[in-house]
Amino acid sequence: MKILLTGAAGFIGMTTTLRLLARGDEVVGLDNLNDYYEVQLKLDRLARLTPHPGFRFVKLDVADRAGIEALFAAERFDRVIHLAAQAGVRYSLQNPHAYIDSNIVGFMNILEGCRHSGVQHLVYASSSSVYGGNTKMPFSEHDSVDHPVSMYAATKKANELMAHTYSHLFGLPTTGLRFFTVYGPWGRPDMALFLFTKAILEGRPIDVFNHGQMRRDFTFVDDIVEGVIRVMDRKAEPDPAYVSDTPDPGTSNAPYRVFNIGNHNPVQLLDYIACIEDAVGRKAQKNLLPLQDGDVPATFADVDALRDWVGFTPATDIRSGVARFVDWYRGYYKV
Numbered sequence: 217m218k219i220l221l222t223g224a225a226g227f228i229g230m231t232t233t234l235r236l237l238a239r240g241d242e243v244v245g246l247d248n249l250n251d252y253y254e255v256q257l258k259l260d261r262l263a264r265l266t267p268h269p270g271f272r273f274v275k276l277d278v279a280d281r282a283g284i285e286a287l288f289a290a291e292r293f294d295r296v297i298h299l300a301a302q303a304g305v306r307y308s309l310q311n312p313h314a315y316i317d318s319n320i321v322g323f324m325n326i327l328e329g330c331r332h333s334g335v336q337h338l339v340y341a342s343s344s345s346v347y348g349g350n351t352k353m354p355f356s357e358h359d360s361v362d363h364p365v366s367m368y369a370a371t372k373k374a375n376e377l378m379a380h381t382y383s384h385l386f387g388l389p390t391t392g393l394r395f396f397t398v399y400g401p402w403g404r405p406d407m408a409l410f411l412f413t414k415a416i417l418e419g420r421p422i423d424v425f426n427h428g429q430m431r432r433d434f435t436f437v438d439d440i441v442e443g444v445i446r447v448m449d450r451k452a453e454p455d456p457a458y459v460s461d462t463p464d465p466g467t468s469n470a471p472y473r474v475f476n477i478g479n480h481n482p483v484q485l486l487d488y489i490a491c492i493e494d495a496v497g498r499k500a501q502k503n504l505l506p507l508q509d510g511d512v513p514a515t516f517a518d519v520d521a522l523r524d525w526v527g528f529t530p531a532t533d534i535r536s537g538v539a540r541f542v543d544w545y546r547g548y549y550k551v
């Protein structure tokens with residue numbers, strides 16, 4: 217298949233592209249290589265993809281309407297995996313416009329491209345953050361997600377609404393995947409595992425929010441990739457069980473689906489830190505701080521729907537996943 221994968225120089229994008237190439241798909245990888253975090257890391261990820269004959273890189277911003285129109289007009293993509301986005305909850309408090317440009321305008325451009333070029337299935341990254349202030353655990357696709365607590369979350373929820381509209385109006389099959397805290401080798405420098413590993417190795421204290429009273433459903437990147445590819449291979453379809461008198465937020469009578477993709481095994485932040493300490497071989501100095509605005513104290517994915525749909529749920533244990541990250545970090549940064 218010929219696939220457009222946006223965010224190809226990103227953490228999840230690179231890992232997904234490698235797997236698609238390994239199984240023989242042709243991938244056009246798009247990224248604007250922005251400097252939200254170190255550009256060299258994005259370039260080094262790309263360098264793992266560019267030697268492959270099935271891969272082509274396009275440097276483009278998804279918010280560039282004319283550029284995206286031209287790309288879809290020139291190519292015939294069978295599937296689109298849309299991972300490019302302005303990520304990060306905390307940054308969205310200071311830089312909300314970046315989220316509107318990349319996540320809303322950019323998503324609109326991708327939808328239009330898919331619509332006009334007959335793409336058979338659009339798979340896009342949503343986020344566990346759409347559950348916002350919900351405290352009913354585990355988080356289920358059948359729950360309402362109308363109470364976001366950050367602009368990042370609001371843009372991801374908006375993507376689901378926009379996708380539904382296109383599935384309904386134009387019959388475009390769309391599947392949104394709500395990723396739950398993804399971690400692993402080549403991970404993002406703004407995320408806790410990276411920040412903690414770096415600080416511990418440099419002998420600096422780590423900032424532990426909500427005084428460590430956080431639970432996260434940490435999900436290993438290889439599991440996420442397995443889920444993304446299985447979902448891409450199975451096009452969204454209308455749900456015959458959907459009843460519009462009692463609308464289920466998780467499905468639709470349009471070819472539209474959303475799924476949680478998480479480990480279904482939330483871990484206390486302090487236990488996660490203990491795994492990092494073990495993998496690094498040093499103790500962390502903890503700077504205990506209150507919960508940050510926009511953050512949520514706990515996430516926990518109900519993954520029954522994903523398992524029923526594609527026969528798979530993530531299952532990598534945190535100890536081995538963290539060890540694989542720390543090995544990569546030490547090798548990449550030579551520490």
Ligand SMILES: NC(=O)c1ccc[n+]([C@@H]2O[C@H](COP(=O)([O-])OP(=O)(O)OC[C@H]3O[C@@H](n4cnc5c(N)ncnc54)[C@H](O)[C@@H]3O)[C@@H](O)[C@H]2O)c1
Nearest residue numbers: 223225226227228248250277278300301318341395397398
């Ligand atoms: N990592 C997680 O824990 C997590 C959790 C939930 C959702 N997500 C979502 O998964 C997707 C991938 O996340 P990631 O962790 O790999 O992040 P990432 O930042 O490493 O990857 C995103 C890539 O998209 C590119 N990009 C950003 N804005 C762009 C634009 N306007 N045009 C073109 N390219 C652009 C960036 O340069 C980057 O390489 C994102 O949509 C993110 O919101 C990630």
